Amino acid sequence: MIPKFPAFKNKWHTAQDFKMNSLMETPELPAVFDGVKLAAVAAVLYIIVRCLNLKSPTAPPDLIYQDTPLSRFLLKSCSLLTKEYIPPLIWGKSGHIQTALYGKMGRVRSPHPYGLRKYLTMSDGATATFDLFEPLAENCIREDITMVICPGIANHSEKQYIRTFVDYSQKNGYRCAVLNHLGALPTIELTSPRMFTYGCTWEFGAMVNYIRKTYPQSKLVVVGFSLGGNIVCKYLGENQTNQEGVLCCVSVCQGYSALRAQETFMQWDQCRRFYNFLMADNLKKIILSHRHTLFAESPKKPQSLLESDLSRLHTATSLMQIDDSIMRKFHGYSTLKEYYEQESCLHYLQKIFVPLLLVNAADDPLVHDSLLSIPKALSEKRENVMFVLPLHGGHLGFFEGAVLFPEPLTWMDKLVVQYANAICQWEKNKSQCSDTEQSSGQE
Secondary structure, three states: OHHHHHHHHHHHHHHHHHHHHHHHOOOHHHHHHHHHHHHHHHHHHHHHHHHHHOOOOOOEEEEEEEOOOHHHHHHHHHHHHHHOOOOOOOOOOOOOHHHHHHHHHHOOOOOOOOOOOEEEEEOOOOOEEEEEOOOOOOOOOOOOEEEEEOOOOOOOOOOOHHHHHHHHHHHHHOOOEEEEEOOOOOOOOOOOOOOOOOOOOOOHHHHHHHHHHHHHHOEEEEEEEOHHHHHHHHHHHHHHOOOOOOEEEEEEEEOOOHOOOHOOOOOOHHHHHHHHHHHHHHHHHEEEOOOOOOOOOOOOOOOOOHHHHHHHHHHOOOHHHHHHHHHHHHOOOOOOOHHHHOOHHHOOOOHHOEEEEEEOOOOOOOOOOOHHHHHHHHHHHHHOOOEEEOOOOOOOOOOOOOOOEEEEOHHHEEEEEEHHHHHHHHHHHHHHHHHHHHHHHOO
């Protein structure tokens, strides 16, 4: 009789084989998981590279200008115009991060320059204020020169980016006068039912007139940031007498035409609609903080400003809605289109004859590419205009730094002062040449 052990043995081998096969297959599962992890990491890195724009090169800014003795002198004297602008390696090539850091942080280790606050009574009863900072050294030509500065929307002399720029300008020998936009300072109450608007030059003009009367020998360097760039360009172009004693004008990150910009500002491209909402929310808070003055019954109150406008203000989600319901009425404009057309500097740029430096960043999320055709066309036709367009910088960012942490001074701070120094030297050399010619002619 044959024993049945072999059958049992076969079963035992089958189970053993199955167990062995299972042991041999299990190591493949971690390999699959590792592949998924690597794919996820690769996807995250790709998104980071795209969002941070890490593949974008660093390069000198694009320059558009006419070939003149002045432009050649500027290129030799202003090294920042011809050398690479190198933002912080990790995040500096993202216009959104540059803009967000400017808006949230302002500047790194911002100084606290000492200044005196001046108060000027306007014809309509408004009280304009500006801060005056005396120079801390001699400037490059050892003459009295004052920078008259107009900050961005709802900004003032206490903003960190303004403090940093003022401190650097003082140390380079410039007196600085900084306008505080009407209603922007929380510690200063409005004295009339009006606050700052997109293109109103009244307060800036009053500040400039004060400087001219108080320091009659001082030459002026006019500087405007963002909305302030629109105001200073419009001020100079409004009347030729406004350009008397002005050495040059610098406008940084402005949009040139509010009428053209309003359409792009409602688009989600580059998150402009979101930025629009944030700025509108900030402006709304400022208006509401002054609502008792702006909406109180007064003979000086704008006739068309009604309580219903206050209701519309509460529901506004864009700057255009606020401008239409509130801001245009301070100056009696019947429509938003009329307000934007008349208050934009676009129609005044051709009337500026002093050296004019226009600076924008190609990755500025607030200023649409189509708006940059305005300074490009102007600089191609006018000998006194130079347009500077770096690849990076965002909106009033222009941070510099090695890898992660930015430096206290930005590329923008240094460029404005460097340009002002060059113009001062150019003007002094011109006057010396003319004096030499006159003396030789008399001989």
